[in-house]
Amino acid sequence: MSYKAKFKVWRGEGGEGKLEDFTVEVNEGEVVLDIIHRLQATQAPDLAVRWNCKAGKCGSCSMEINGKPRLGCMTRMSTFSEDETITVTPMRTFPVIKDLVTDVSYNYQKAREVPSFTPPADVRPGEYRMKQVDVERSQEFRKCIECFMCNNVCHVIRDHEENKANFSGPRFLMRIAELDMHPYDVADRQEAAQSEHGLGYCNITKCCTEVCPEHIKITDNALIPMKERVVDRKYDPLVWLGDKIFRRAKS
Amino acid sequence: MEIERHEYDVVVIGAGGAGLRAAIEARQQGKRTAIVCKSLFGKAHTVMAEGGAAAAMGNVNPDDNWMVHFRDTMRGGKFLNNWRMAELHAKEAPDRVWELEAWGALFDRTKDGKISQRNFGGHEYPRLAHVGDRTGLELIRTLQQRVVALQQEDYENHGDYEAYIKVFAECTVTRLLKDGERISGAFGYWRETGNLVLFDTPAVVLATGGIGKSYVVTSNSWEYTGDGHALALLAGAKLINMEFIQFHPTGMVWPPSVRGILVTESVRGDGGVLRNSEGKRFMFDYIPDVFKDKYATSEEEGDRWYTDQANNRRPPELLPRDEVARAINAEVKAGRGSPQGGVFLDVSTRLPAEEIKKRLPSMHHQFKELADVDITAEPMQVGPTCHYVMGGVEVDADTGAADVPGLFAAGEVSGGMHGSNRLGGNSLSDLLVFGRRAGAGAAAYVDGLPARPKVSPEAVESAREEALAPLGRSGENPYEVHHELQRTMNELVGIIRKADEVAEALQTVEKLKERVRLVGAGGTRIYNPGWHLALDLRNMVLVSECVARAALLREESRGGHTRDDFPGMSPEWRRKLLVCSSEDGSSVQVVEKEQPPMRDDLITLFDRDELKKYLTDEEMAEFDGIAKKS
Numbered sequence: 001m002s003y004k005a006k007f008k009v010w011r012g013e014g015g016e017g018k019l020e021d022f023t024v025e026v027n028e029g030e031v032v033l034d035i036i037h038r039l040q041a042t043q044a045p046d047l048a049v050r051w052n053c054k055a056g057k058c059g060s061c062s063m064e065i066n067g068k069p070r071l072g073c074m075t076r077m078s079t080f081s082e083d084e085t086i087t088v089t090p091m092r093t094f095p096v097i098k099d100l101v102t103d104v105s106y107n108y109q110k111a112r113e114v115p116s117f118t119p120p121a122d123v124r125p126g127e128y129r130m131k132q133v134d135v136e137r138s139q140e141f142r143k144c145i146e147c148f149m150c151n152n153v154c155h156v157i158r159d160h161e162e163n164k165a166n167f168s169g170p171r172f173l174m175r176i177a178e179l180d181m182h183p184y185d186v187a188d189r190q191e192a193a194q195s196e197h198g199l200g201y202c203n204i205t206k207c208c209t210e211v212c213p214e215h216i217k218i219t220d221n222a223l224i225p226m227k228e229r230v231v232d233r234k235y236d237p238l239v240w241l242g243d244k245i246f247r248r249a250k251s
Numbered sequence: 252m253e254i255e256r257h258e259y260d261v262v263v264i265g266a267g268g269a270g271l272r273a274a275i276e277a278r279q280q281g282k283r284t285a286i287v288c289k290s291l292f293g294k295a296h297t298v299m300a301e302g303g304a305a306a307a308m309g310n311v312n313p314d315d316n317w318m319v320h321f322r323d324t325m326r327g328g329k330f331l332n333n334w335r336m337a338e339l340h341a342k343e344a345p346d347r348v349w350e351l352e353a354w355g356a357l358f359d360r361t362k363d364g365k366i367s368q369r370n371f372g373g374h375e376y377p378r379l380a381h382v383g384d385r386t387g388l389e390l391i392r393t394l395q396q397r398v399v400a401l402q403q404e405d406y407e408n409h410g411d412y413e414a415y416i417k418v419f420a421e422c423t424v425t426r427l428l429k430d431g432e433r434i435s436g437a438f439g440y441w442r443e444t445g446n447l448v449l450f451d452t453p454a455v456v457l458a459t460g461g462i463g464k465s466y467v468v469t470s471n472s473w474e475y476t477g478d479g480h481a482l483a484l485l486a487g488a489k490l491i492n493m494e495f496i497q498f499h500p501t502g503m504v505w506p507p508s509v510r511g512i513l514v515t516e517s518v519r520g521d522g523g524v525l526r527n528s529e530g531k532r533f534m535f536d537y538i539p540d541v542f543k544d545k546y547a548t549s550e551e552e553g554d555r556w557y558t559d560q561a562n563n564r565r566p567p568e569l570l571p572r573d574e575v576a577r578a579i580n581a582e583v584k585a586g587r588g589s590p591q592g593g594v595f596l597d598v599s600t601r602l603p604a605e606e607i608k609k610r611l612p613s614m615h616h617q618f619k620e621l622a623d624v625d626i627t628a629e630p631m632q633v634g635p636t637c638h639y640v641m642g643g644v645e646v647d648a649d650t651g652a653a654d655v656p657g658l659f660a661a662g663e664v665s666g667g668m669h670g671s672n673r674l675g676g677n678s679l680s681d682l683l684v685f686g687r688r689a690g691a692g693a694a695a696y697v698d699g700l701p702a703r704p705k706v707s708p709e710a711v712e713s714a715r716e717e718a719l720a721p722l723g724r725s726g727e728n729p730y731e732v733h734h735e736l737q738r739t740m741n742e743l744v745g746i747i748r749k750a751d752e753v754a755e756a757l758q759t760v761e762k763l764k765e766r767v768r769l770v771g772a773g774g775t776r777i778y779n780p781g782w783h784l785a786l787d788l789r790n791m792v793l794v795s796e797c798v799a800r801a802a803l804l805r806e807e808s809r810g811g812h813t814r815d816d817f818p819g820m821s822p823e824w825r826r827k828l829l830v831c832s833s834e835d836g837s838s839v840q841v842v843e844k845e846q847p848p849m850r851d852d853l854i855t856l857f858d859r860d861e862l863k864k865y866l867t868d869e870e871m872a873e874f875d876g877i878a879k880k881s
Contacts, residue, residue: 013775013778027508028507029505029506029507029508029622030506030507031509031621045773046773046775046780046782048777048779050290052294052296053298055299055509056616056620057385058294058472060290060291097443097777097778098777099778101778112402115403116355116403117354117396119353125346128349128352129363131360135357135358135360138357142357142388143385144392145298179355182355182357185355
């Protein structure tokens with residue numbers, strides 16, 4: 001059950017590049033990353049792509065397939081028709097190093113700017129006691145495989161390079177929410193979420209939630225609750241407006 | 252071409268669990284530490300670990316303790332384990348898991364708020380700390396975030412995040428350098444730019460993981476090319492137990508592109524059962540004599556065990572991995588396999604759909620997305636996949652030191668801890684326990700050095716030439732050579748071995764060595780996977796030779812080494828380790844070495860009746876003497 005598919009793959013390095021056409025064999029059950037690997041093995045040995053686990057667990061093979069951010073390893077070829085031309089390009093928000101590989105160092109910088117887990121000084125290892133229901137909220141966010149597709153798709157930085165300095169992106173705003181909801185974290189994170197990490201830039205269009213391969217409800221479960229926790233509410237008209245329209249019961 | 256140069260006290264190669272834990276320890280002991288890894292930070296193969304980290308915390312069953320864990324580990328490894336490592340591992344694993352919690356890890360909880368623990372093959376009590384079935388991800392993320400926390404501390408104190416610990420991501424080490432007998436540095440290249448880099452360092456910790464990419468069907472990612480194994484050999488260190496390779500019993504068999512990807516053992520731990528095409532739970536036919544009294548003999552008893560472990564024996568689906576893998580292999584060979592060449596693993600008729608989604612979320616996700624199979628409604632099809640190498644660098648149990656001064660190893664790249672077969676869950680705890688010990692060992696070694704070893708310009712020059720050579724050649728496509736090596740190892744040195752087939756594999760490996768020397772890579776040095784593979788091939792071929800040579804010599808079947816022509820376990824062979832070395836990197840020599848006898852207080856933890864199945868008559872007489880004294 002194999003056929004020849006038409007692919008357009010972005011190739012280039014050093015700031016220049018173009019889409020190159022390939023015709024390549026596709027077999028039953030394959031995913032886009034398999035096809036990229038077949039191109040490497042048969043037609044373009046130096047075609048650059050990141051990948052590791054090939055099972056949707058490591059978040060390395062983020063790319064844009066027909067313009068949508070996707071993991072190459074989790075995009076089945078059977079979701080396309082046989083006569084469709086499939087266009088594969090690197091993530092747009094980050095500078096291209098070569099072909100499908102981008103410079104994602106922005107994400108690692110932002111990770112470093114979020115103060116780490118801060119437990120109370122008097123709790124010793126082995127003494128932690130937490131209820132399952134209390135850890136589940138943060139556990140959802142810790143499912144994140146750091147594919148960085150949420151940051152890639154977020155329009156705050158996708159088309160606005162100038163915002164990168166002041167905006168940590170959904171991934172790291174969610175990290176702040178994760179720590180804020182950790183039963184043992186004692187740091188005050190709410191003010192900094194707004195003033196240093198740019199929570200206010202988020203206008204909850206949920207693009208990040210849509211592309212998340214782990215199906216984490218980034219907007220609903222992390223960003224909106226975080227906005228609500230931010231003390232100085234007048235900085236964020238959306239929350240103010242939201243509160244006017246839907247009055248939330250405080251627990 | 253200028254070579255970038257860095258000076259560190261400790262260089263850790265590999266950023267999985269063992270590498271990160273080693274680096275954290277070295278940095279906590281005040282050493283300037285580099286972490287060098289082939290992938291991005293946080294992507295290492297540890298993320299694939301699903302089931303959990305085994306640690307006898309006794310949170311679910313208070314009868315658990317380090318002695319029970321020690322016994323299970325030795326049993327799983329068929330008593331060939333380095334018993335000192337098994338002892339340290341069992342004793343220290345709980346502290347290492349609790350420490351992760353203090354660094355922000357969020358494990359699943361028991362009702363009284365402690366870390367929950369789950370059942371797993373070969374473990375007598377529920378012992379695996381876990382987070383659903385994504386425990387490896389939690390572990391790697393926690394360690395990654397701990398590294399970041401230390402960097403933030405350094406920023407506070409020194410104004411530089413990278414003052415004491417720096418990650419060199421997407422950077423591959425191709426050679427270790429020595430000054431006389433001692434390690435003096437490591438040489439490599441940046442994958443991104445192709446630029447060359449030299450680490451001037453007196454201590455190197457290898458934490459590079461395994462060798463699965465020498466096989467066609469494997470659960471391992473591209474990184475698992477035996478780099479650390481080969482670097483150690485080339486630096487003059489020794490590898491042990493290389494004949495023992497774990498084929499995980501349950502890898503996906505369909506679709507073809509994901510063949511080999513892991514289906515966690517937790518599926519069986521949480522109630523999943525194995526059936527053949529006749530619908531029979533065939534594992535009851537495969538309980539080996541050594542385990543006869545520990546496993547249920549009827550489906551009814553096996554099923555009762557899930558709710559009443561005190562009064563029932565566990566179902567045979569939870570036998571150690573080597574047993575289950577061989578059983579599946581035998582069922583498929585006998586024509587009782589599933590349509591796509593595996594057997595059926597069914598959890599859908601055993602647990603409610605909601606419970607499956609809660610306990611096995613990533614398995615549910617993986618099958619839905621990759622195979623379009625809903626595991627809450629239908630069985631999975633599974634078969635053995637190359638998963639883990641028990642063999643590795645021969646190290647000192649307490650410090651992780653190899654016998655080259657300045658060289659340390661931890662995690663999968665080290666050998667001994669798991670004997671001939673690793674228990675599920677013992678890998679994540681191994682990484683933590685021995686990662687920390689290797690980091691501490693390296694730090695102590697550096698403190699004790701009278702003078703810093705020097706890197707010689709000649710060694711750098713030859714490493715440079717070697718690294719760049721494939722780019723200048725218009726030779727064979729490295730992908731073809733790689734495929735042939737994978738086919739050879741899979742077919743001839745796979746789960747069941749025969750002398751003539753292994754000998755044939757060795758002949759092929761000889762020919763492949765020649766071809767590796769001639770492979771060429773087109774394109775530039777910037778992010779060029781063809782070039783990278785050409786360099787990795789040297790390591791894969793060298794390590795494959797170790798596996799095949801040792802497999803040919805060991806004339807018995809034990810754990811991850813099954814000889815069709817020597818089907819039984821031999822008490823004489825239990826005492827022998829096969830030690831691989833390489834004089835000049837062109838070929839491998841294997842010699843036998845005697846394993847030291849177990850310490851008295853450890854061997855007396857076992858029943859005489861059990862030891863009798865493994866030990867020689869002479870060893871039994873010694874044991875009786877010890878037992879009488881104590």
